[in-house]
Each structure stands twice: as structure tokens, then as C-alpha cells.
Amino acid sequence: MTVRHAEGAYSISAQRVGAMMLRYWYLLRSSWPRLLDLVYWPTVQMVTWGFLQYYIANNAGFFARAGGTFIGAVLLWDILFRGQLGFSISFLEEMWSRNIGNLMMSPLRPIELIVALMAMSVVRLAVGAVPVTFLAIAFFGFNLYGLGLALVAFFFNLMLTSWAIGIFVSGLILRNGMGAENLAWSIMFLFMPLTCVYYPVTTLPVWLQPVAWALPPTYVFEGMRELLIHHAFRGDLMLDSLALNAVLFAAGLFGFLKLLESARRHGSLMQTGE
Amino acid sequence: MPPSPPIAVERLVKIYKTIPAVDGISFSLAPGSITGLLGGNGAGKTTTIATIMGLITPTSGRVTVLGADLPKQRYRVLHRMNFESPYVEVPMRLTVRHNMTVFGKLYGVEDLRGRIAELGRQLDLTDLLDRPTGRLSAGQKTRVSLAKALINNPEVLLLDEPTASLDPDTADWVRAHLERYCHEHQATVLLASHNMAEVERLCQRVIIMKRGRIEDDDAPEKLLARYGRRTLEEVFLDVARGSGVVTEAAQ
Numbered sequence: 001m002t003v004r005h006a007e008g009a010y011s012i013s014a015q016r017v018g019a020m021m022l023r024y025w026y027l028l029r030s031s032w033p034r035l036l037d038l039v040y041w042p043t044v045q046m047v048t049w050g051f052l053q054y055y056i057a058n059n060a061g062f063f064a065r066a067g068g069t070f071i072g073a074v075l076l077w078d079i080l081f082r083g084q085l086g087f088s089i090s091f092l093e094e095m096w097s098r099n100i101g102n103l104m105m106s107p108l109r110p111i112e113l114i115v116a117l118m119a120m121s122v123v124r125l126a127v128g129a130v131p132v133t134f135l136a137i138a139f140f141g142f143n144l145y146g147l148g149l150a151l152v153a154f155f156f157n158l159m160l161t162s163w164a165i166g167i168f169v170s171g172l173i174l175r176n177g178m179g180a181e182n183l184a185w186s187i188m189f190l191f192m193p194l195t196c197v198y199y200p201v202t203t204l205p206v207w208l209q210p211v212a213w214a215l216p217p218t219y220v221f222e223g224m225r226e227l228l229i230h231h232a233f234r235g236d237l238m239l240d241s242l243a244l245n246a247v248l249f250a251a252g253l254f255g256f257l258k259l260l261e262s263a264r265r266h267g268s269l270m271q272t273g274e
Numbered sequence: 275m276p277p278s279p280p281i282a283v284e285r286l287v288k289i290y291k292t293i294p295a296v297d298g299i300s301f302s303l304a305p306g307s308i309t310g311l312l313g314g315n316g317a318g319k320t321t322t323i324a325t326i327m328g329l330i331t332p333t334s335g336r337v338t339v340l341g342a343d344l345p346k347q348r349y350r351v352l353h354r355m356n357f358e359s360p361y362v363e364v365p366m367r368l369t370v371r372h373n374m375t376v377f378g379k380l381y382g383v384e385d386l387r388g389r390i391a392e393l394g395r396q397l398d399l400t401d402l403l404d405r406p407t408g409r410l411s412a413g414q415k416t417r418v419s420l421a422k423a424l425i426n427n428p429e430v431l432l433l434d435e436p437t438a439s440l441d442p443d444t445a446d447w448v449r450a451h452l453e454r455y456c457h458e459h460q461a462t463v464l465l466a467s468h469n470m471a472e473v474e475r476l477c478q479r480v481i482i483m484k485r486g487r488i489e490d491d492d493a494p495e496k497l498l499a500r501y502g503r504r505t506l507e508e509v510f511l512d513v514a515r516g517s518g519v520v521t522e523a524a525q
Contacts, residue, residue: 010350013382015379015382016379016380016382019375019376019377019379019380020376020380020381021370022372022375022376022379023365023368023376026368026369026372026376027365027367027368027394030367030368030406031305031367097363097367098361098363099362099363099364099365100362101329101359101361101362101379102361102362102364102377104329105327105328105329105352105355105357105362106352106377106379106380106381107349107352107353107380107381107382108380109349239344261331264328264329264331264345265330265331266290267288267290267295267321267324267330269324269329269330270320270324270329270330270361274367
């Protein structure tokens, strides 16, 4: 038997990334409640907001024109929220199972762990959200895929934000232990009012609007409304979002690596667990 | 120039806030040797082992493993090392085979199926390979942890309480396997344990730590002679209670 390896702290091995994805896949398929959980909440959200949209559309002229705005917002919000949660839950699985020490003392590089978590967040999102998009077509006649190429731009920008937040929160958990776990579940809700998921940025007080425009998802939700209400795809908004996402992602990665370094200094990696 | 020792620790210091966990220890291990690291709770054994694995950054001092400076150059050597510790667990929800597959891929093991089958035979795990790890008994889980620690045929093996909470029969079985592995592979082993009989049986050298420092360091028989004791447990208690070395005059 021989052992293959790649040297260097910054080299990425597809085999090691694949090994981690395999681990999460085994975990996911070993538990039907985990699989059910992926689909359950997005469905409840979509159905609730779908009926609300249906009611408003029948009673207000503007919303009748803005068909699908709420359902579209729900589905896009779910990409943002579920993307981060999918990343964080896979990471939390390592903490719950006291496996993080095994990983940190193996040849797995931190960047490889992050790449695997990002990939798994897409897999989890696909398992959870794709069936819901089909339900939206069946129940409310809203076809998310009808957004065409714009959907690709929305999706990519929202995923970048969700990864950046997920990476940073994982660093906080590594450094501070399971006391920081709640952040993984709740941090994205801070973004909900500020990124104007369900209403235009102009609804916010003037002093709060610059804060909203500093957050990449705001551009996506504004872009979605432009598309659904005025039938215009705003590429400029997507580019602004992408530029902010690049900064946010770099900051998240930098924060994670610094927090990991700090965890090694403080011995926090030995004190993880359920 | 002589080859560098598999593990070398020089003036290692680790301070948590203001509390020194390891206070300026130095030692190096000979290739193919089994060395015991003894000490009471809080003596600094686990911190020492975690620092050697690169899991903890030292406050000062130097650790080299297989010629690489840790933690800076850890990725040069981590694939040639492995460990077992009560502070980490093999994931419980995955089957034994799935766990071995994941770790085997992480360590870049070639012919992984063959290696898993081999470990299954050697560690009596063949019938358990497709069972969830969490449903195994404590003894079976320890054998799985050992299989994970040996998946890459490590040249350096760090073991923290490898037989804790095992019944005497299983513990003896694990010791016999470790002995055989080290003999066949010329692996260098650092073993932290509270089980003195285990240390006496396995180790050619014993390092005794107390409050982050090395109190004594020698072959078991020489320690017994120096302290005028018949068992390592008595030596350990002498060191722990500060009774000290029995001088020739006193004898």
C-alpha cells in the first residue's frame, strides 16, 4: 500500500474535496428526517406567501401587475437562506460528531473543507428547493425558470453571499465553540429587513438605505422586482452585487483563516463537541 | 549529517492566557521506538500531543516531525502521521466502511478497498464494516478508531489513552496489535496513558510530566531502579506526590 499526497498548504486536491463531499452525502442519505427537513420549510414558506400573493393580487391593481413578486422573493430568499444554512449545517455536523479534530489533523486543507462545504450547500439546495419550484408552478403558476438567464445571475450572487456568511460563521464556531452555534441559524435573518426581500429599498428610512445598498442581496431583490414588474433585466445591479460579493467573500475567507489561526493558538479545536 | 529524529521537541512552551500548560519541555524520539508520556490530569500530555499534531500553535519552542517544522510545514508530513485520541471521535452515523473510505481518501491511500479489507481482518472488523459506527460497543468503536489511525500505515503514531474504558481483554488485544504494528512497520509511537501496566508492557522509554514540565525521562527498568520501586505506578505516585528519587544513601 502506498500513500499519495500533494504538498503545500494552498494546493487543492480534488480527491480530498471529493472525500468530504462523500462524507456529507453518506450522512445526508443515512437519515430521512434530514432529507425531509430540506424540503419541508421551503414548501411551507412558498405556499403561505403564494396564497398571500393570490389574495393581494385579486384586491390591488398594482400587485395584479406585479404577479409573482412575493413568490419570487420567497424562492430567492430561500436560495440565500438555505445556501448559508446548507453550508453551516454540514460544518456543524463535524462539530456535533466531534470529528473536527480528525479533519484538522488530517492532510485536509482548510480551503478544501470550505470548497466541499460550498459544493454541499448547492447539493442540499438542489434537493430542497428544486421540488419547491415545481410546486410553485403547479399551485400558483409561477415559473421561476421563466426568469431565464437572469435567474443564473440572481442565483450566483445569492450563493456567493450565503457562502461568505457561512464561511465566517464557521470560523466563529471554530474559535468560540458551540456557544456560537445559534449564529449559524439566525444570522441570515439580520439580512432579511436590510436587503429588502419583500419591498423596494425606497421603503426604508433614508438613513438606512445606504446600509441596504452595501449588501449584495439587495441588488438581487431589486433586480427581481425590476424584472417581474417592469420586465427589464438590470445587468448593472447584478454587476454591483458581484463586486460587493467579491469583497464580502474575501472578507469571509480572511476572517475564517484568522479565526482558525486563533483557535489553534487558544486550543479551541480540542474543546469541540455536542 | 545524521537523519533527524521522527519527533523532536525543543524548549516547547504553551501558555493559555496566563496559565502554562507546557513549560519548556525538550525531547526527541528514536525511529521505531514506543515512548510513554505519563502524568496526572493537567500535566500537559494532551497539549504536547496536540502540538505535535499541529492542532495547537506553541507559544514558543520548536516541534519537528519527520524533518518538518510544525505547525508551519504540517502539510508536508500529515499524510505520514496519524493519531487516536478520546477528544475526537470517528463519526457515529456513518458505517465503518464509509468512515474508512472517507479517511482513506483524505490520507490519499491507494488500493483503498484492499486496505479496508486488510484492516478489517487484522482488527476483527470484517463483520462490522457495514454497520453504523454509533451502534457498535465501546470495544468495537476503539478498534474502529485504531483502524482509522492505521489507515495510512503511519510512520509516526500519536496515541492518547488508546485503551481507556476498555475491558482488560479488549485492552490487551489492542496493545498486542499496536506492538505488532510497530514491530512490522518500524513506526515511532508516542503514547499518553494513565495505565501503567500498558506503559510498562509497550514502552522502551517513559517521559513523566508534571505541571507542564518533564520530571523524569528514562527506560522503565531504570526508572524502577532509580526510585527503588517495583512498578511504574509506584514511580508515578512518587513523582505526582513529590516524594522524589530514592538516593543511594537512603537505600
